[in-house]
Amino acid sequence: MTTDYSWIPLLLIIWPVLGAIVIEICAAVKKTVWIERVAIVFALAQSGLSLFLGLGVWGRVPVRVDDFSLLVDGLSALMGFLINAMILLILLFSVRYMKHEQEQGLVSTRRHRLYYTLILIFAGSMNWTVTTNHLIQLYVAMEASTLATALLVALYRKKASLEAGYKYIILTVVGMTFSLLGMVLIFAAAYPHIGAEALLLSKIGHVVRIIPRNVALLGVACMTCGFACKAGLVPFHAWLPDAHSEAPSPVSAMLSGLIIKIGAYALARTVTIFAPANHGIVLFIALLACISMLIGIMMALVQDDLKRMLAYSSVSQISYIFLGLGLGSYLGIYGALFHLVNHTLIKALLFMSVGAIMYATGGVRRISQLGGLAKKMPVTAFCFIAGAVALGGLPPFNGFVSKFSLFLAAGEKHLYWAVAVSIFTGLLTLACLVRAGYLVFWGKPALAESQTNADIREVPRSMYMVLLILAALCLVIGLFPNLLYPILDGAARSILAVCSAGS
Amino acid sequence: MITEQSLITLMLAIIIASVAALEIRNLKYATYAYLISSIFLCGIIVSYAFLSRNESLYLWAITCVLIKVIIVPRLLIRYIRMIPQMEHQPVIGLVLSVAVLVLMLTAFYRVFHTYIAFFAPTDAALRAPVRDLLAGACTVFMLGIWTLLSRRDVIKTVIGLVLMENGVHLILLALAPQLKETTMIGILTNVVAVVFILLYLSADIYRIFGTTDSARLSELKR
Numbered sequence: 001m002t003t004d005y006s007w008i009p010l011l012l013i014i015w016p017v018l019g020a021i022v023i024e025i026c027a028a029v030k031k032t033v034w035i036e037r038v039a040i041v042f043a044l045a046q047s048g049l050s051l052f053l054g055l056g057v058w059g060r061v062p063v064r065v066d067d068f069s070l071l072v073d074g075l076s077a078l079m080g081f082l083i084n085a086m087i088l089l090i091l092l093f094s095v096r097y098m099k100h101e102q103e104q105g106l107v108s109t110r111r112h113r114l115y116y117t118l119i120l121i122f123a124g125s126m127n128w129t130v131t132t133n134h135l136i137q138l139y140v141a142m143e144a145s146t147l148a149t150a151l152l153v154a155l156y157r158k159k160a161s162l163e164a165g166y167k168y169i170i171l172t173v174v175g176m177t178f179s180l181l182g183m184v185l186i187f188a189a190a191y192p193h194i195g196a197e198a199l200l201l202s203k204i205g206h207v208v209r210i211i212p213r214n215v216a217l218l219g220v221a222c223m224t225c226g227f228a229c230k231a232g233l234v235p236f237h238a239w240l241p242d243a244h245s246e247a248p249s250p251v252s253a254m255l256s257g258l259i260i261k262i263g264a265y266a267l268a269r270t271v272t273i274f275a276p277a278n279h280g281i282v283l284f285i286a287l288l289a290c291i292s293m294l295i296g297i298m299m300a301l302v303q304d305d306l307k308r309m310l311a312y313s314s315v316s317q318i319s320y321i322f323l324g325l326g327l328g329s330y331l332g333i334y335g336a337l338f339h340l341v342n343h344t345l346i347k348a349l350l351f352m353s354v355g356a357i358m359y360a361t362g363g364v365r366r367i368s369q370l371g372g373l374a375k376k377m378p379v380t381a382f383c384f385i386a387g388a389v390a391l392g393g394l395p396p397f398n399g400f401v402s403k404f405s406l407f408l409a410a411g412e413k414h415l416y417w418a419v420a421v422s423i424f425t426g427l428l429t430l431a432c433l434v435r436a437g438y439l440v441f442w443g444k445p446a447l448a449e450s451q452t453n454a455d456i457r458e459v460p461r462s463m464y465m466v467l468l469i470l471a472a473l474c475l476v477i478g479l480f481p482n483l484l485y486p487i488l489d490g491a492a493r494s495i496l497a498v499c500s501a502g503s
Numbered sequence: 504m505i506t507e508q509s510l511i512t513l514m515l516a517i518i519i520a521s522v523a524a525l526e527i528r529n530l531k532y533a534t535y536a537y538l539i540s541s542i543f544l545c546g547i548i549v550s551y552a553f554l555s556r557n558e559s560l561y562l563w564a565i566t567c568v569l570i571k572v573i574i575v576p577r578l579l580i581r582y583i584r585m586i587p588q589m590e591h592q593p594v595i596g597l598v599l600s601v602a603v604l605v606l607m608l609t610a611f612y613r614v615f616h617t618y619i620a621f622f623a624p625t626d627a628a629l630r631a632p633v634r635d636l637l638a639g640a641c642t643v644f645m646l647g648i649w650t651l652l653s654r655r656d657v658i659k660t661v662i663g664l665v666l667m668e669n670g671v672h673l674i675l676l677a678l679a680p681q682l683k684e685t686t687m688i689g690i691l692t693n694v695v696a697v698v699f700i701l702l703y704l705s706a707d708i709y710r711i712f713g714t715t716d717s718a719r720l721s722e723l724k725r
Contacts, residue, residue: 136682140689147696154704162708163720166657169704173664173697174651177671180690181644184671185622188678192625196681218622 005056005063008049009070009131012080015046016124020117027113036095039116043088046123050080058490064133071133071202073497074490078337079130079265082344086257087123091116093352093466094250096459100359101248106156115155119254122148129262135183135199138269139176142230142262146172149259153247164242171239175229179266182222189215204273205501213278220274220281224267224288231263231318234292241299244311245365249355252307253348256314261340264321268333273499275328282413285326290421293319297428306354306365309436310347313391316425317343323422324406327413328499334492335405341484342398342477346390349470350433353384356459356467357440367436371445376456381441383467388437390474392430398477505550507632513550514639517543517673521643521666522604525650526597528590530658534579537662541571544669547636548676554632557680563687567672570691575665575698582702583658586709590656591716600653607649608642615641623678637677644670657705657715661698668694 019042026034054077057063062073072080094115102112125144132138146169154165189211190198197203208216225236232240240260244252275281296316303309321343324336358365360377374381390397393404403426410418458464477484520540527533545567552560593600616638619628627633647667651660672690675682709715 134686136686136690140686140693143693143697147700150700150704154707157707157711159711159720162704162711166701166704166708166717166720169697169701170651170660170664174648174667177667181671181674184675184678188623188625188628191679191681196683199682199686212624214621215624 003056005053005072006065008053009063009065009072009127010068012046012049012053012084012127012131013124015049016042016120016127018042020120020124023113023117023120032109032113035113035116036091039120040088040091040095042120043084043091043123046127047081047084047088050077050084050127053077054081054487058487062494069134069137069200070131072131073202073494074487075265075268075337075492075494076130078341078487078491079261080127082341083126083130083258084123086254086344086348087119089348089466089469090250090254090257090352091119093253093355093463094119094248096462097250097355097359098248104362107248111155111157115152115248118148118152122152122254126258126262130265133201135187135201135270136180138201138266139180139183142266143173143176145259145262146176146230149251149255152251153243153255155248155251156246158246160242161246164239164246168239168243171236172230175226175236177226178229179223179226182219182226183270185215185222186211186219189219201269202498203501204270205498208274208277208499216274217278217280220271220278221284224271224285227263227267227271228288228322229263230266231260231322232315233288233319233322234295234315237292237296237315240315241308241311244314244351245305245307249307249351249358252311253351253355256311256347256351257344260314260318261321261344264318264325264336264340267322268325268336268495269498272325272328272333272495275326276499282326282328282415286323286410286415286418289319289323289326290418292316292322293425294421297425297432301428301432304366304368306357306367306370306436306440307351309367309432310350310354313429313432314343314347316429317347317391320403320406320422323418324409327409327415329409329412330492330496331405331412332409333495334488335402335409337488337491338405338481338484339399339402341488342390342402342474345470345473345477346387346399349383349467349474350387350391352463352467352470353380353387356380356463359459359463360456367439369445370440371443372441373456374441377441377458379458379464380467381437383464383471384441385434385437386471386474388433389430390478391433393426394430396475396478398474398481401478401481505553507554510547510550510554510632511635511639513543513547514636516540517547517669518608518639518642518646521646521669522601522608524662524666525604525646525654525659526601528597529588530583530586530590530656531580531588533590533659533662534576534583537579537665538572538576540666540669541567541576544673545572547673551636551676551680555680559684560676560680562684563691566688566691570695571665571669574695578695578698578702579658579661582706585706586658586715590654590659591714591718593654593656593659595653604646604649608646611645612638612642625678628678633677637674640670640673640677642670643673646670655716655718657708657717660717661701661705664701665694665698
């Protein structure tokens with residue numbers, strides 16, 4: 001007898017929203033101590049559900065819920081599990097971090113509650129984004145995830161955070177409107193031939209073959225601009241460093257780990273399908289990605305603010321993912337998805353390490369003002385350096401394996417200039433992050449010793465355990481990349497299956 | 504009686520009202536101009552539904568009235584009460600701005616009208632009135648982008664955003680009237696949420712910065 005999984009996708013969308021409602025009820029009946037526990041219990045259940053769903057999907061047939069146009073294939077299951085597991089880790093890290101922020105008077109009790117409510121609503125919107133099989137629903141769900149995070153970015157209600165939230169919402173909404181335009185153009189061109197099926201993501205492979213080339217290119221250009229806006233590629237990146245640096249650190253981890261990845265996910269679902277038929281698209285995305293990765297890392301090198309530096313390096317790393325997805329080949333998609341998973345782990349690790357530094361030093365995040373923290377915060381120091389080396393792409397960490405797959409994929413398509421730019425960017429990334437790590441943990445502090453360093457100590461266990469889990473994952477995946485192979489292979493093949501559908 | 508000619512007239516009315524929403528310096532009246540353009544937009548949806556005998560579009564028209572004519576302008580007006588009534592001086596003056604707009608919009612309309620086949624190669628889109636509707640919709644979309652680029656006031660930015668969305672919704676109407684009602688309603692509901700959250704942030708921006716001039720949000724230009 002086969003297990004019926006079709007109830008899970010819809011539940012995964014509703015469940016977190018239910019959690020948000022429970023939190024609001026807890027607050028209404030003055031049980032504020034329960035809020036964190038409720039959020040964590042709901043996130044734990046969500047991760048369990050998505051893992052269960054994944055086990056049912058990986059290597060087998062996709063799960064369909066036709067009434068709501070939901071479809072869970074290998075890629076959706078991978079993204080779903082990644083999202084829910086990351087949200088669980090981020091919430092675990094947040095408990096002490098946000099309590100600390102509340103005690104410092106940076107967030108009010110009401111906003112402290114709002115924080116957990118919005119994270120759960122965000123989880124719901126993300127689950128919807130990755131499970132939908134409907135082009136326009138994809139747009140609506142992505143917009144919903146933007147809106148849920150806009151208030152999280154502006155949570156501190158300071159001048160800088162309000163400005164960051166405002167920029168974030170304006171730029172992403174304008175970008176997404178462009179992608180809606182692209183979707184409509186493609187739908188309109190395909191509708192006379194295949195009817196309402198033109199809206200299904202699983203039928204895009206068919207759409208590619210029937211619509212005229214110029215419409216396909218125009219639609220893809222609009223969608224790429226929109227998704228690149230969401231993902232923060234140069235020249236659409238203006239919101240990214242501001243939003244990442246002004247949001248609370250766990251939210252920065254979420255933005256860098258999940259939100260910008262959703263742009264890449266949408267690209268994989270739509271633009272990648274068009275790539276094999278049009279070499280122009282491959283070149284366009286490769287060029288965009290190369291410019292973006294180089295400018296991103298150069299901007300990162302000149303930053304003094306740790307979080308801004310990490311944010312710019314995200315601009316650069318998401319470009320690797322775009323490069324791979326734009327190639328449209330198996331190896332490209334495989335490498336890109338591998339790097340997507342790795343970058344989510346690494347960036348969450350790095351942003352939360354910076355969060356730990358800010359927790360311990362009372363909010364200092366300038367490299368020039370920090371120094372000599374290694375003795376006082378050994379666990380954080382180890383985790384940050386592990387993340388820095390992994391992001392730079394050195395073996396035995398996970399970043400090496402996925403970047404190497406991407407280099408091979410670009411080489412396979414004879415884009416040697418892209419390989420060269422990627423390798424050069426990788427070296428700069430390594431230099432940038434290791435330098436920052438060295439200065440922060442072993443360098444001489446710029447401020448007087450007594451003034452800042454006196455009562456700095458390692459962060460609470462609930463925080464550093466999260467960092468250790470992430471660092472261990474980076475190492476384990478780097479040492480045994482084959483562990484993830486079946487899942488990533490299934491995900492990459494599910495995209496290729498859409499490509500070849502209807503031929 | 505509703506004819507194809509009335510669709511084109513309504514389209515022209517939308518463009519004029521949208522230009523007014525952009526050019527009127529008093530924010531309250533600019534919002535009313537937006538409201539009027541939204542009423543015309545609903546008129547277009549109803550006439551189009553009538554002409555193409557597509558009943559599902561009536562439901563869309565009702566949602567449109569609810570959202571674009573009632574909720575969004577109400578949100579805007581409620582926020583405008585808290586701030587100075589006049590917008591921050593834009594970069595270029597009124598006369599020059601109107602002159603540039605007229606030239607630009609005419610050019611855009613002509614270009615879109617001529618090259619419709621390039622981006623919408625369907626039989627329906629190539630014939631009047633859909634062809635005119637589509638060219639007009641693209642013009643409204645460009646007007647929205649122009650507003651976003653040329654205005655500094657937070658409210659004007661929001662108006663630019665909703666004008667741009669109006670353009671996309673008109674394109675949607677012209678190219679994809681076969682979409683399910685639920686999808687259309689989903690797209691429209693997004694607009695309310697965006698405007699609500701933007702204004703919610705703007706209220707705090709005004710409280711803390713003491714201005715609605717987005718050019719003076721320069722904390723992060725480092």
